[in-house]
Amino acid sequence: MPRSRTTALAALIATLALGAGCTAPQDTTATSTRPRTVEPVAGCGRASWTDPADRSPGRTPARCDKGAPAPRPLKRHRTLTVATGTLGAEYVAPLRTALAKGEFAKEGLDVRLKVLPTPEALPLLAKGDLDVLWAAPEAAVVNGINGGFTIRWVAGNFSPDPKSRSGLWVRLKNGRTASSVSLRGSTMGTMIGKGSVIMYPMARSFATHGADMNSVAFQQLGSSDVLTALTGGGVDSAWLLDPVWRRVDGDRKYAFLGGQPQGEPLGGALYGPHLLQQDPDAGVAFLRAYIRTVNTYFADDYKADRAFVAELAKLLKVDAATLTAVPPLRMDWEIRKGTAERLQKAYRDAGVTKGPPLPENRLVDRTLYAEAVGHRP
Structure with a gap:
């Protein structure tokens, strides 16, 4: 973003942090302190988790069976608000599909999408007025965490097809x-x-x-x-x-x-303190529905199915020919090791962040999607 917007956002972050009683960053871990039990998940075997250090362009994304992981409805219904910069981009398709197919509802979640750019959504996420930000760990996120916000990148979204020239x-x-x-x-x-x-x-x-x-x-x-x-x-x-x-x-x-590098997602779901600390059950449920949607509808070349392309075009409000004019995205819920470090270097070189780089555990949390697929480190 332009330097003026970056400066304004930094000032807003500082103001909100002070108003919330935050001081210098003290957040060494954002996950709930309560121990969580990770159990094996039917349909999610060894292929449901890949080595985060594997950045090979031909890496096969993690996958469970179609329809897995199965829903585990929450005992108490939750309403979650998800902010995204657009409702029409293809990378939002799994969210739109999960809503249309009732995958979130199967988990006991009423998910509501709201269009907001990241700079506006970020303080709301940190305060708990938003539950999920479907975006990317941009420079504003790094500055926000440095300013005291409890925010983590908890799931990936996609990497490009080898035939893509975007x-x-x-x-x-x-x-x-x-x-x-x-x-x-x-x-x-x-x-x-x-x-x-x-x-x-x-x-x-x-x-x-x-x-x-x-x-x-x-x-x-x-x-x-x-x-x-x-x-x-x-x-x-x-x-x-x-x-x-x-x-x-x-x-x-x-x-x-x-x-964009093949095999390396650069965005996805970001959580604030609500789903990280106060209600991680709902946080896992949201990712479980998202992952199930990927496995069921986006596991392979989803654009080869004309009927599904027609559904997507209607959901995204784009022409079907526009969707099929470019290769499908490789939907991928995992986060690669070192991506956070590489992103931060680019931000520092561009002059939009200051201070020492955040360690990975201050920006990334893989434990929630690991629990959703039953992976125990």
């Missing part, structure tokens, strides 16, 4: 090829600010092409202007999302330099 595209000049392009001194168009998780894969592409965060001029544009700026010569490169990149794919005047 990411950094460059306009080729003077007979250059993708391998010979230098981005140093260039301008880049993006609708995403410097506080986004996309800064991590973007920095990797910069390094491959002779640049860093300080040698590229960022130009933040509206969603409808990014492609126009690239093709019209207003910027040298641009971060193109699904399905916009299809407009230049195959055109020799442009080259794809890289996108």
Whole structure:
């Protein structure tokens, strides 16, 4: 995000922390202090958990059988409010499907979706006015935790299909090829600010092409202007999302330099103190329904099923042809080891976070999805 928004958010975080009686971060663990029993789960065998250190692009995501883990209805009904930046993006499809198919209801949960950008949702999550933030551990999250907020990234969302070319595209000049392009001194168009998780894969592409965060001029544009700026010569490169990149794919005047790492989710579910400490049973139930939805409807190439694509298109309010124009996402509820560290390095390099990096256990908690699939470390 622009530096002015980052500064304003930091001030808001400090104000809310003081109002809640928080001082310097003292949160060494965000999970409930009550011991939790993790039992084997039918239909979730060895394939339901993968080594977090495995970052191989061809890694098979964790999977249970279709319909697993089975519902375990809570003894007392809960209403949970989930904030997300959009209801129409494909990465929100498992949530929309879980609601439509009654998977949350089977757990005794009444889940309500609310559209809010991360900077606005974050203080509400920390105060308990929101239960779940379906987003990413952006720079605002890191700053919030450093400011005293009890927030953890508790489940992943997706990684790209190998055929996806959503990411950094460059306009080729003077007979250059993708391998010979230098981005140093260039301008880049993006609708995403410097506080986004996309800064991590973007920095990797910069390094491959002779640049860093300080040698590229960022130009933040509206969603409808990014492609126009690239093709019209207003910027040298641009971060193109699904399905916009299809407009230049195959055109020799442009080259794809890289996108989100395969096999490494960069977003998903973030919990605040309510589901982490006060009601972890509901926190596990939410993830159980989400994981069951992935296993039942998104385990493989879900876009090969025309009837399901039609359902998704209706839920997301997009054209079915738009959905099938790009490869399916690889839905993945797990979080890779070291992702939090790599994200924080990108934020520090971009100048949107300050102070020492958070240790992984201050930002990530895998115990709730582990319990949902019956994995005992």
